[in-house]
Amino acid sequence: MKPTTMLAAVAGILAPVASAVPSPSRVAGRTATGSGPLGLLTVDDTHRFFPAQAMKISSASSGSQSNGTDPEGQCLTPTAAKDDDCAAAIGNLHSYPGNVTVQTGLCYNWWEGSCLVKVCSTSGSFSENAAHIADTMTTTLLGPCVKAQGKSGVDSDCAAVDTQCGTYRWWLTQYGGEYDLPA
Numbered sequence: 001m002k003p004t005t006m007l008a009a010v011a012g013i014l015a016p017v018a019s020a021v022p023s024p025s026r027v028a029g030r031t032a033t034g035s036g037p038l039g040l041l042t043v044d045d046t047h048r049f050f051p052a053q054a055m056k057i058s059s060a061s062s063g064s065q066s067n068g069t070d071p072e073g074q075c076l077t078p079t080a081a082k083d084d085d086c087a088a089a090i091g092n093l094h095s096y097p098g099n100v101t102v103q104t105g106l107c108y109n110w111w112e113g114s115c116l117v118k119v120c121s122t123s124g125s126f127s128e129n130a131a132h133i134a135d136t137m138t139t140t141l142l143g144p145c146v147k148a149q150g151k152s153g154v155d156s157d158c159a160a161v162d163t164q165c166g167t168y169r170w171w172l173t174q175y176g177g178e179y180d181l182p183a
């Protein structure tokens with residue numbers, strides 16, 4: 001069979017299957033511009049969004065971190081994330097039903113336009129009410145970091161965010177289409 005004939009044959013087989021698959025933009029509640037409320041579970045791929053060196057600098061310069069259950073944000077590196085997109089991405093997380101539950105080494109992700117929210121576990125099963133995480137991130141990261149300084153940020157129960165210490169990381173950073181589905 002010539003390659004072109006073979007391609008035509010393959011296309012003939014795939015066409016009916018493809019038409020039965022829902023439009024990618026609607027898979028798992030995704031919209032044209034964002035994740036929708038259900039988010040996307042991934043391995044902890046935080047390194048794709050923050051160069052290791054940037055995190056070391058930030059953790060070395062953090063001073064206000066407490067160890068308690070009331071987290072304070074650390075502002076990180078300059079970001080192109082727009083504050084209205086971040087408000088919308090946090091709004092997607094806010095609409096997630098009930099608790100966000102993540103196991104070690106995994107993250108849940110919500111995004112809108114230029115902004116990404118990542119909720120990751122560094123130790124054990126992390127579970128927290130979605131609206132509570134969203135409200136906290138609005139107070140500790142959206143205002144002080146993105147709006148006030150044009151910087152990304154993270155909430156954690158441990159200051160050295162470039163290590164595996166503590167139990168969780170809530171990141172607010174730039175989204176560049178990393179989780180977009182093919183058109």
Ligand SMILES: *[C@@H]1O[C@H](CO)[C@@H](O)[C@H](O)[C@H]1NC(C)=O
Pocket residue numbers: 065066067
């Ligand atoms: C936080 O925990 C670290 C490691 O256990 C400790 O060195 C540090 O003093 C603690 N900081 C506060 C504010 O409690």
Ligand SMILES: *[C@@H]1O[C@H](CO)[C@@H](O)[C@H](O)[C@H]1NC(C)=O
Pocket residue numbers: 099127128129
């Ligand atoms: C939701 O998270 C909170 C805070 O961690 C926890 O106390 C509660 O048990 C969780 N609820 C469920 C149903 O997992």
